[in-house]
Amino acid sequence: MTNKIYSSAAEAVADIPDGASLAVGGFGLVGIPAVLIDALLDQGAGDLKTVSNNCGTDGFGLGKLLEARRITRTTASYVGANKEFARQYLSGELEVELTPQGTLAERMRAGGAGIPAFYTPAGVGTMVAEGGLPLRYDGDGGVAVASEPKEVRVFDGEQYVLERSIVTDFALVHAHRADTAGNLQFRGTARNFNPDAAMAGRVTIVQAEEVVREGEIDPADVHLPGIYVQRIVEVGRQETGVEIEKLSSKGEDQ
Template sequence: MAALRLLCSRLGLCTRVAVSGGMRSCASPTEACACSFSSSTRLRVKFYTDPVEAVKDISDEATVLVGGFGLCGIPENLIGALLKTRVKGLTIVSNTVGVEDFGLGLLLQTKQVKRIVCSYVGGNPLCEQQYLAGELELDLTPQGTLAEKIRAGGAGVPAFYTSTGYGTLVHEGGAPIKYYEDGHLAIISKPREVREFNGRHFLLEEAITGDFALVKGWKADSAGNVIFRKSARNFNEPICKAADTTVVEVEEIVDVGSFSPEDIHIPSIYVDRLIKGKHYEKRIERLTIRKDEDEKPKDNKRTRIIKRAALEFEDGMYANLGIGIPLLASNFISPNITVHLHSENGVLGLGPFPLKDEVDADLINAGKQTVTIIPGASFFASDESFAMVRGGHLNLTMLGGMQVSKYGDLANWMIPGKKVKGMGGAMDLVSSPKTKVVVTMEHSTKANEHKIVDKCTMPLTGKRCVNRIITEKAVFDVDKMRGLTLIELWEGLTVDDIKKYTGCAFAVSPNLKPMQQVVT
């Protein structure tokens, strides 16, 4: 305090600084006071009771960063306020785009959004429809890259290099961002600059900042410090730091000093406006309840894949499981080992699906399903989550696939002009050579088209990234220079059968074995 008074005195500013309720403020209303001595325009957190008042100066064509993952941790009241202000032409930066009748989907219904920068639109068919009809610009960005672009923007880092997306449309450019009404391309993505470090290729990605950030916290104190609850931290934390004006809505505002300083997730320096939300629906996108312990899975080809995939788990490993077949493999982890399951939305230590009375809207996995956690679990923000992914701290990632090439190229996120779900975190998950990548998928399409091919015809998720392929018919190891080797074969099938169902040549292991299954 003495140092502050001395500095202000030398500059001819007010030196009557008082401390009240743990917050510093000027003791007199002079224009030139210590409160105004700052290199930024942020003076103090402003508190609001009306969400419309908190966002009414968001203008047409503004760029707005919006927190949340699916419907978990979305700023419901602030999104509702934008519906009332009728602002239009918005560029929205958000990991996902809600559902048709909730969250950001409401702004799509009223056509207030011009462009969306996100990683996944799978839960919102309205977004996909508007995009394919030429009504909406859609800039699909790998989830970890998106989190890091936002983190970099908040940290004043203009750009960074990442291996995520090398060899894909993200790298090469040409991904459709906007269509004309007749289906022709109006806007396509630009190619990225590439640089080599230690024999690996990396893309230059530019940071993202916004005019406003809309954030959902759990609690805030009267100084403006914020904490989040469980997996609702997700993109909210990095988004807080990357906008000119950050507006945070919370469920509760407590007295300053109620939080231990070491427990604060977002210091007040990042918060401009704060409001206590009046109502929270906290809708759950994919309510998932644990089934009866005695219920046994049906013996079908999906179960066959799952039971083989479960043999990939080893005691003590850290693993990330994709939506669908990979996630189901967790049901067959041996009780004699411990596997730490990681989820991109900011959870390490996933447990089983909850019982009915354990359901928590603030605790979901990357598939937006309700989950539980095991003792020793932890929560963190999305940028931290993908630091674990890209940094090679995971031992295993298991993903589904649309196509896999004989050299381990993977395609699993898009059919141009037809199916647009987004890559989510998949491109990041296959980007580290330190992490074993296992693809679990049915051997052929429903139309009996090959899914294991010489060369992928669909947009790539990753180039030469797959280490093993598990189908209901066989298991292949992938050498990224030599190609495929058949190592296991389902009982009753021959090598010639596998050749018939596989769209590329492969070697056969001299130690070819029957396809293994976990014992249940």
């Protein structure tokens, strides 16, 4: 059996080249493969094309790669929690494909399942289906590149839009436990986009809080089979510290 265990995050991401596409797990501050992202920041690869829910937050996760101008395009479903993300997008420095959140998850899952495309009702009657969403601004308030219209078909009297699946060069994923065969167990809400991202990557790199021998994870607790995983790094228990994604006072965001 191929050895999937790597001695360090630096070793695991060493061959990610400039221009690579990356599916990245996590949601907000939860389930972020922060150790792998930091290793990639140190490694130096640029012109990256990422696929993730929200492309990190300011100063954390993919937000660090954004601040270093290492990401040139991202497919995401949410922009609002990252001021630098919004600034780069509106100034024309970053190309952004905004995608409904459930559609984004299914596009990654479908890519890993070998499904080239699928129909969904999400986005019918909007710019998601009809085209015209700004992919890149020109820096002066105008749109430099806009999305193209997508195919819409009727099934049983309802309209559905065709969405292409996503397959990326690499995937960066956080897991609670992994065994040496690559079987993964996620913990609580950290499961979020991580299984989908893992499926989408041609080479999936996992930071696991704990690595155990093959067979030590009960089959009923395996959330993703090892066939999707090529590299594993043990990183220990990960804590985001005292960071709070949004502060509120009397029900109003600060």
